[in-house]
Amino acid sequence: xxxxxxxxxxxxxxxxxxxxxxxxxxxxxxxxxxxxxxxxxxxxxxxxxxxxxxxxxxxxxxxxxxxxxxxxxxxxxxxxxxxxxxxxxxxxxxxxxxxxxxxxxxxxxxxxxxxxxxxxxxxxxxxxxxxxxxxxxxxxxxxxxxxxxxxxxxxxxxxxxxxxxxxxxxxxxxxxxxxxxxxxxxxxxxxxxxxxxxxxxxxxxxxxxxxxxxxxxxxxxxxxxxxxxxxxxxxxxxxxxxxxxxxxxxxxxxxxxxxxxxxxxxxxxxxxxxxxxxxxxxxxx
Amino acid sequence: xxxxxxxxxxxxxxxxxxxxxxxxxxxxxxxxxxxxxxxxxxxxxxxxxxxxxxxxxxxxxxxxxxxxxxxxxxxxxxxxxxxxxxxxxxxxxxxxxxxxxxxxxxxxxxxxxxxxxxxxxxxxxxxxxxxxxxxxxxxxxxxxxxxxxxxxxxxxxxxxxxxxxxxxxxxxxxxxxxxxxxxxxxxxxxxxxxxxxxxxxxxxxxxxxxxxxxxxxxxxxxxxxxxxxxxxxxxxxxxxxxxxxxxxxxxxxxxxxxxxxxxxxx
Numbered sequence: 001x002x003x004x005x006x007x008x009x010x011x012x013x014x015x016x017x018x019x020x021x022x023x024x025x026x027x028x029x030x031x032x033x034x035x036x037x038x039x040x041x042x043x044x045x046x047x048x049x050x051x052x053x054x055x056x057x058x059x060x061x062x063x064x065x066x067x068x069x070x071x072x073x074x075x076x077x078x079x080x081x082x083x084x085x086x087x088x089x090x091x092x093x094x095x096x097x098x099x100x101x102x103x104x105x106x107x108x109x110x111x112x113x114x115x116x117x118x119x120x121x122x123x124x125x126x127x128x129x130x131x132x133x134x135x136x137x138x139x140x141x142x143x144x145x146x147x148x149x150x151x152x153x154x155x156x157x158x159x160x161x162x163x164x165x166x167x168x169x170x171x172x173x174x175x176x177x178x179x180x181x182x183x184x185x186x187x188x189x190x191x192x193x194x195x196x197x198x199x200x201x202x203x204x205x206x207x208x209x210x211x212x213x214x215x216x217x218x219x220x221x222x223x224x225x226x227x228x229x230x231x232x233x234x235x236x237x238x239x240x241x242x243x244x245x246x247x248x249x250x251x252x253x254x255x256x257x258x259x260x261x262x263x264x265x266x267x268x269x270x271x272x273x274x275x276x277x278x279x280x281x282x283x284x285x
Numbered sequence: 286x287x288x289x290x291x292x293x294x295x296x297x298x299x300x301x302x303x304x305x306x307x308x309x310x311x312x313x314x315x316x317x318x319x320x321x322x323x324x325x326x327x328x329x330x331x332x333x334x335x336x337x338x339x340x341x342x343x344x345x346x347x348x349x350x351x352x353x354x355x356x357x358x359x360x361x362x363x364x365x366x367x368x369x370x371x372x373x374x375x376x377x378x379x380x381x382x383x384x385x386x387x388x389x390x391x392x393x394x395x396x397x398x399x400x401x402x403x404x405x406x407x408x409x410x411x412x413x414x415x416x417x418x419x420x421x422x423x424x425x426x427x428x429x430x431x432x433x434x435x436x437x438x439x440x441x442x443x444x445x446x447x448x449x450x451x452x453x454x455x456x457x458x459x460x461x462x463x464x465x466x467x468x469x470x471x472x473x474x475x476x477x478x479x480x481x482x483x484x485x486x487x488x489x490x491x492x493x494x495x496x497x498x499x500x501x502x503x504x505x506x507x508x509x510x511x512x513x514x515x516x517x518x519x520x521x522x523x524x525x526x527x528x529x530x531x532x533x534x535x536x537x538x539x540x541x542x543x544x545x546x547x548x549x550x551x
Contacts, residue, residue, distance in 0.1 A: 022378030026371045033427050037408035090307050093300040096290040112311040114535045116492050118512045119528035123314035133331045182288035224401025226495050241403040248407050261404045
């Protein structure tokens with residue numbers, strides 16, 4: 001963080017050097033097309049169809065909508081856990097393996113990250129369908145007798161979302177693991193710790209802040225995801241973002257749509273606040 | 286021990302094996318789609334019975350696909366230019382300004398990047414309906430600019446952090462006007478940040494689906510919206526062809542970015 005304006009000892013004023021003017025065009029855009037419309041949407045959630053909180057009562061009181069909240073948290077939680085379990089060992093290896101190889105693995109990770117979201121989701125729709133490659137291979141190997149249903153359900157969403165979120169766990173973790181001094185682990189080993197103890201009591205705790213930050217980011221991103229759950233999930237695992245879209249697009253119910261959007265917004269902001277408070281890398285230094 | 290690649294012992298095969306599996310997991314679906322786009326099977330049988338270009342022919346002979354690709358290109362190009370200009374100005378102000386609430390303002394600028402995009406999409410859709418702008422190019426540009434701008438501000442802001450402002454002051458002392466100094470000294474000095482901002486802004490718009498779904502009208506669609514609408518009906522190999530073109534485009538941009546970075550080091 002750069003701390004300016006303390007050097008000249010003067011008071012900060014709005015237009016002291018005209019630099020506020022540079023920010024103005026962007027600020028106008030943000031205010032008119034971001035702050036105002038989001039506030040208007042939230043207003044509609046308490047004004048339509050009649051002023052009051054009935055939209056929120058309906059949203060939080062009905063079992064149908066509670067199931068959607070549950071689904072959203074289950075999918076986001078599952079994706080986070082799977083991404084962390086797979087991502088941690090990969091990041092670990094990437095942090096210590098020779099550069100030549102890690103560069104290749106990084107290129108693959110970044111390529112998949114930059115590939116169009118719909119192209120990636122389409123790939124999984126084709127791979128996971130009843131007549132898809134995965135079912136065919138398992139059938140011909142005799143592992144299963146009849147095709148598994150891997151798409152339009154929780155399995156499909158979890159695979160598709162993990163595919164998208166994995167880089168967001170791996171990439172930040174590499175830096176964290178690289179910053180740990182290997183001498184600390186040598187010291188632990190010299191003091192008699194075995195491998196398991198070295199990992200559980202030294203390496204894992206030291207990398208925990210980075211791990212938690214990455215996991216929380218993946219969780220928050222998954223909570224608000226729309227495209228992949230809509231295409232790979234079934235009707236019985238609808239997520240919150242789909243609910244918002246459905247209220248607005250199919251049901252043209254702006255009151256309920258606004259209320260669902262506010263719930264999603266608040267959950268996201270609260271989790272971000274937690275992230276900033278506990279895992280902000282800028283704060284500790 | 287655990288952080289020494291040579292002395293991992295029994296853990297090494299495990300970590301290497303898992304990483305290889307993850308790499309395959311990440312790369313195979315992409316390869317698979319590219320292969321299927323040349324396969325002759327309508328039902329996407331793999332390995333394909335024979336090879337063909339017919340899905341590309343369908344794609345290129347259908348004016349709706351072409352038109353949506355051109356729409357995407359046009360919107361992404363305009364968004365890129367606006368994002369660089371507004372991003373450069375905003376980064377300059379945030380970097381050098383000493384006005385009140387600067388950090389809060391920086392956070393505000395970056396918020397559209399972290400919020401669930403569906404919330405922004407629905408809110409903008411409501412606003413544009415009221416303004417009579419729903420389904421117009423302007424709506425697309427504004428929506429995509431909101432999510433592209435944070436990338437520009439971060440990229441150009443980082444580049445400005447590493448630029449010594451006194452060089453700009455020197456140009457002014459030598460007789461340049463402040464804007465002349467900025468355009469001819471500062472802009473070239475942070476060109477790598479501007480280049481990164483351009484690539485990220487372009488991709489942010491080019492690949493964006495959710496905002497586009499809400500901004501689109503039956504007559505005005507971007508390529509991702511066209512893919513989305515087709516996907517909801519069936520899994521035709523034409524989508525594989527369209528996806529492969531998008532993937533090729535991504536690889537091209539990645540190579541360009543890598544070459545540019547290499548060129549800078551020399």
